[in-house]
Amino acid sequence: MAQLTAEAVRKLAREVFDYELSERDASFAANTAGAMLTLSRQFGALGLSGIGPAFGYLNLIAEATHLNAKKGRAGS
Numbered sequence: 001m002a003q004l005t006a007e008a009v010r011k012l013a014r015e016v017f018d019y020e021l022s023e024r025d026a027s028f029a030a031n032t033a034g035a036m037l038t039l040s041r042q043f044g045a046l047g048l049s050g051i052g053p054a055f056g057y058l059n060l061i062a063e064a065t066h067l068n069a070k071k072g073r074a075g076s
Contacts, residue, residue: 004030004037017067 006026013019013026021029 004034006030009033018071 006023006029009026009030010021010023013021013029
């Protein structure tokens with residue numbers, strides 16, 4: 001399986017969220033995400049049906065809308 005790199009995390013944070021991450025923080029995020037993705041293979045055995053994700057699609061859309069609104073105000 002391909003490994004998530006710190007540079008990929010930095011690029012994603014910059015392009016999607018307009019965040020600048022240090023190399024150290026990006027490395028930490030990449031390692032954490034890699035571990036989570038590896039462990040996610042076990043989710044099926046946990047009996048989680050009926051439990052919604054804390055950071056689901058609707059929350060992501062709301063955050064994107066919020067961030068885009070802030071960008072629009074900054075340009076005014």
